Amino acid sequence: MIKIGLLGLGTVGSGVYRIIRDNKESIEQKVGTELEIEKILVNDLNKKRDVEFDNELLTDQADDILEDPNINLVVELIGGEKPAYQYVMEAINNKKSVITANKLIIAKYGSEILKAASQNNVQVSFEGSVAGGIPIIRPLKESLVASNIKNIYGILNGTTNYILTKMTEEEKEFKEVLKEAQDLGYAESDPHSDISGLDAAYKIAILSSITFETYVDINSVYSEGIEEITLTDIQLADELGYVIKLLAIGKKEENGIDIRVHPAFISKSHPLALVNGVYNAIYLHGDIVGDIMSYGKGAGQMPTGSAVVADIIQTAKDIHYNRPNIYADKSSLEHEIIDIEKVKNLFYLRILVNDKPGVMSEVTGILGKNQVSLASVLQKHRLTPVVPLVLITHPVLEENLNNALKELKTLKNVKSIENVIRVVEDF
């Protein structure tokens, strides 16, 4: 018999409780033994809840779970840093295996947590922390182990993908769609963590650290959000054969790990281009397996609940069969994170210039001087006396582009740099 302590009974917590309650028999058949939720930690014992259960199960004292020697599996679904991290460490130190969907603590403290688990010979699983219902962490550890994965491209945040999709489909501006998404519950009232790219940064940090077997300092991950994307950019992308997505990228390079989150132009013919709405996807390239993509719902009560319950089944089975901890932490500090300034990308530039002879040559002159060469030039919607110039560069070091942009801004005939968006073509 496996006894579970559940920390937290919010959206995902209630989902997990329900899935286990409604599928008890088939889950126990898969585990090979009985499974029981012994205690649930909540903040408020008297709060009305939309799941029905025995009130005896509830406690507001974490130690009723963390110090109970009968509980061998702790499921942390509180979220956030405190007190989740402390609870997880205490559970591990009390020889309990842990399952969590908490991207923040795994991204920030994954290395310490896995080390402690290894020392205490217990397991820590966190499939629900990245891309909700999409099986990715276990496949990376089990099914794709024969391949050396070189790079990961992910659409890892449902809120921003929903916003970009709606802007594209309904031809609306960012702010309008954000408000609608908030009204519909697809975006938080404080949407900062999603729209700034931070949420995706946590997730790509977790995927990169597993895939490249390295420690990733979350503070070194470059992240740029979608706040500056306008409908004009989306429409120009469309004309040029692209869609705009918030991409999370992790790549193993000779000189370190290139890891970053930013909006990107991607070709309409790439499989990631059809990942719309709240869906997430992860696109990988491995030396042996080639290209692989997984697609599914990236968040929500049930998709994330499904991932957590799958972890519960596997871990319970491992406890039942007394299988040792097999995913020791292999991260090390040997890989540096490459500064974004040293990364090469293609860029889309939208610039407003005065409609005067010689302006184009001034602009391309400065670009050329900084090693920025152009793949295509689009001059549209002539609004004399000002002309919007749309440029796509060849691959160029970000620092060279930044130098060029700095110089361009000093030109009298350049009215403004309207937007700069990376173009990703090296999938």
Added chain:
Amino acid sequence: MIKIGLLGLGTVGSGVYRIIRDNKESIEQKVGTELEIEKILVNDLNKKRDVEFDNELLTDQADDILEDPNINLVVELIGGEKPAYQYVMEAINNKKSVITANKLIIAKYGSEILKAASQNNVQVSFEGSVAGGIPIIRPLKESLVASNIKNIYGILNGTTNYILTKMTEEEKEFKEVLKEAQDLGYAESDPHSDISGLDAAYKIAILSSITFETYVDINSVYSEGIEEITLTDIQLADELGYVIKLLAIGKKEENGIDIRVHPAFISKSHPLALVNGVYNAIYLHGDIVGDIMSYGKGAGQMPTGSAVVADIIQTAKDIHYNRPNIYADKSSLEHEIIDIEKVKNLFYLRILVNDKPGVMSEVTGILGKNQVSLASVLQKHRLTPVVPLVLITHPVLEENLNNALKELKTLKNVKSIENVIRVVEDF
């Protein structure tokens, strides 16, 4: 130490040998013990091979592997029914775990093989038998277990997907592209198994039997190939907002399992529509997890080798840690396979009729009488005195449609039923 006997050293066999040789250290680190290929069964000991190895490893006597008590893991990569099936059973009965990429024997004898494995307390894994490098069998068994999967839609055959993609992109007819594919090695010289849908039928039978925990009689799986698809159909599909794919479908219905392989119109905006060339994909819907898609290379030395080696690592680990057989056969005979005549689909019909007044009303009259109602009608390329009529129906029972078609053929003004292709919209 885990000792492996390899049956077969063809394309995938050499790939597996190479992957293990080139990644020995990292694989052994993952397994937790040493791994050694002890013997390799080949047909011809003297054949020239493009991998280099100690000739002592080779044998042409299967018993050198099957009867060697030191070998605890047998990897069957001979393919085909005989003698692969006998070897696999003998290995299991000699208490050896087995890994195979043989879709034929798993589709035909999976139930017996898994039962024997269970009785002998050994494991049988076959990730490489479906969709090459795409992790799907293990995720179905481990990561998606919390969900009740309702349906599976797969593009499971690379050859046919390559042919359909080329026909679409290069506006060529089936026969021309088939010949090119044969010249390039993407299609066999005898392409029957691929283009008839049989190969995909084996694979959807395997996926359905795992997903729906049922025995699937491969002979009851309806399969229809791509030989009759013309460039005209592809172009009309495009005009109507669809692409044509060879779909393998498995659905759990109230009255049984709906399992079939046939070409299908699918919407251009569906994620499967961008699965092109030799790529495969599997699209699932689960009650809890929602929609999930996995995409990758479906065949080839390295993708399939990657799946086989992942199975080797997992099984070797399970042997090393003395973990019992955990995937007992759960198939039963309780689910009937639904006859295709009793399945509802939308249909695309391309009919040549005489350009005479009243013909349209004759045609729609017969359709209506047989419960076939129309969603859209396209009348194009008027070539008096004959007009091509392109119809898309609402969902209709296949037997009703067949009755209607039979009647239509008797009309003097219907010159020919050029093609009938199912339209899949209920993803």
